[in-house]
Amino acid sequence: MKRLAVIHTGGTIASRPNPHGPGVTPQTPPSVPGLPGVTVSDHQPFTLPSPHVTPAHMLALAQLIETLAPTHDAVVVTHGTDTLEETAFALHLLLRTETPVVLTGSMRHAEALSWDGPGNVLDAAQIALHPATAGRGPLVAFGGDIFDARTVTKVHSTAVDAFGGYPGPIGRIDRVGETPQVRFFASPEPRQAFTPSHLGARVDILYAYAGWTGEGYAEAEARADGLVIAALGTGNLPGELLPLIQATCKPVVIATRTHAGPVIPVYGYAGGGATLVEAGAIPASFLNAHKARILLLVLLSLGYSRDAIRRVFVDDPF
Numbered sequence: 001m002k003r004l005a006v007i008h009t010g011g012t013i014a015s016r017p018n019p020h021g022p023g024v025t026p027q028t029p030p031s032v033p034g035l036p037g038v039t040v041s042d043h044q045p046f047t048l049p050s051p052h053v054t055p056a057h058m059l060a061l062a063q064l065i066e067t068l069a070p071t072h073d074a075v076v077v078t079h080g081t082d083t084l085e086e087t088a089f090a091l092h093l094l095l096r097t098e099t100p101v102v103l104t105g106s107m108r109h110a111e112a113l114s115w116d117g118p119g120n121v122l123d124a125a126q127i128a129l130h131p132a133t134a135g136r137g138p139l140v141a142f143g144g145d146i147f148d149a150r151t152v153t154k155v156h157s158t159a160v161d162a163f164g165g166y167p168g169p170i171g172r173i174d175r176v177g178e179t180p181q182v183r184f185f186a187s188p189e190p191r192q193a194f195t196p197s198h199l200g201a202r203v204d205i206l207y208a209y210a211g212w213t214g215e216g217y218a219e220a221e222a223r224a225d226g227l228v229i230a231a232l233g234t235g236n237l238p239g240e241l242l243p244l245i246q247a248t249c250k251p252v253v254i255a256t257r258t259h260a261g262p263v264i265p266v267y268g269y270a271g272g273g274a275t276l277v278e279a280g281a282i283p284a285s286f287l288n289a290h291k292a293r294i295l296l297l298v299l300l301s302l303g304y305s306r307d308a309i310r311r312v313f314v315d316d317p318f
């Protein structure tokens, strides 16, 4: 018998109409469809809508997976979709185990006519148990597509195919009759694991826009241990931001508010990416702002210096 651990954390996949007020709320975890030759154990460390999930929950989840991994062949995590990509990337950074971990959720709640939860959970379980999944780090399964935790992002607020992200899925599950057909389009890559005992650092995100002259920057810089800016294009900002960043000793990571492509230091006008990097800013490469924030808060929580943080962002393959 194979052993599968299913960790339920809440989200729409666990939601039903709220008996006490408006809307739907997470209540009961989805049951995992029967799988021949597989023993399933269920775990429920918390039941939250994913906007209530914090880095502390992500670390607790990573620690639970590490305790389950030695006695299980695979792990599935059900999660709300709103912050699923942040939890997936946090697990990518935090997990040492090579036991396959696949996250999933649903866009329609458990009493909706077209609930997509059972299909996504079955996909996630069969992907996690498939021999080709080993060594790939945590993955996200949604609508039959399989995504890498580094690149997956929620691309639609209501559609059932809610997940995407450049350069797209790294695999796909389909079925012929009841038999799953799992196909990967990319090779497994080595992964570096970080092991903080807590995630106590504070990292704030600022969002750039035309005409921004730095409103909110000083306040964020004063209260946070590090900043991420969702900047323009290849990582550019209005000229007024350049002296503010030059005067900042804390790490300032530059991501892009566009939905695909890297941050690279191309432009030499005031606030252009080349001037920001010269001023000490750290380019986020292909990570979106909210994933760059997770990496920065892991590194700050481990006590990394600004130069050490720069080396991780620039030299490691994220």
Ligand SMILES: NC(=O)C[C@H](N)C(=O)O
Binding pocket: 010, 011, 012, 013, 048, 049, 050, 051, 079, 080, 081, 082, 083, 105, 106, 107, 108
């Ligand atoms: N589809 C979902 O799961 C959305 C929900 N608000 C959540 O993230 O918990």
